[in-house]
């Protein structure tokens with residue numbers, strides 16, 4: 001069996017009295033492109049920093065590729081991490097970055113680095129400070145990729161990019177991931193991007209994991225059920241109500257069917273990824289399901 005890419009158990013990180021991540025329990029299989037979504041301050045960067053070994057847990061456990069994050073040089077080499085602001089050295093040229101990468105990384109893939117720079121049209125002589133946001137993101141991806149990691153971790157890789165550059169970057173990332181046999185975890189505010197690129201989802205809000213799993217499984221297991229008021233009060237065991245809205249005559253529920261069997265309720269229809277995620281985010285904020293319609297307008 002392949003080692004999971006990320007496992008956490010009751011993982012908690014506090015800064016003083018501020019809870020950044022609370023009792024997160026996750027088990028993410030290898031080979032996925034994982035989208036980590038949630039509002040500002042939800043704990044996404046904290047989870048990624050814990051995975052990269054940049055910060056230590058307050059309590060609970062975390063393993064990345066079966067080992068403690070940043071346990072030693074060998075473990076560091078297995079993970080490529082690109083922080084939120086796609087950090088590059090403004091005063092160094094693109095070529096200088098590749099030289100530095102080669103010096104610092106034992107498994108540096110010189111050919112891959114050179115090829116990618118050429119393929120995405122970066123001028124090796126250009127100083128990184130003069131690159132556009134998209135080009136900086138491409139350089140940061142190249143540096144992380146040429147380490148030949150087993151896991152690439154990106155904190156909001158496309159946040160600074162315009163829609164076209166974003167699409168190009170994500171397309172390029174997908175092609176490259178398919179070629180390289182690498183797992184990816186990326187955080188994003190953009191559900192459309194996550195839907196296009198990712199096959200596994202973690203929703204964080206209020207420092208807690210709200211829901212996690214393979215996207216196809218999750219969207220197949222979340223349903224909107226509408227029925228006359230009073231008829232949906234008793235649901236089968238394993239069908240959890242995520243949100244409920246009642247009018248005088250009618251009840252609308254969003255349910256998570258955890259039974260593994262088809263949901264046998266009249267009028268049930270699956271909800272899309274966006275509605276599912278918004279339902280969890282509203283629930284975390286204590287807002288009911290009726291706002292689903294409002295959020296669309």
Ligand SMILES: Nc1ncnc2c1ncn2[C@@H]1O[C@H](COP(=O)(O)OP(=O)(O)OP(=O)(O)O)[C@@H](O)[C@H]1O
Pocket residue numbers: 015018019020021038039040041042043044045046047
């Ligand atoms: N170094 C720190 N010191 C104190 N508090 C911190 C620190 N880092 C994060 N926090 C707090 O922890 C919480 C989670 O922050 P985090 O940066 O992980 O959220 P996020 O989901 O990545 O947010 P965003 O989408 O805005 O980047 C926030 O309330 C934040 O203020």
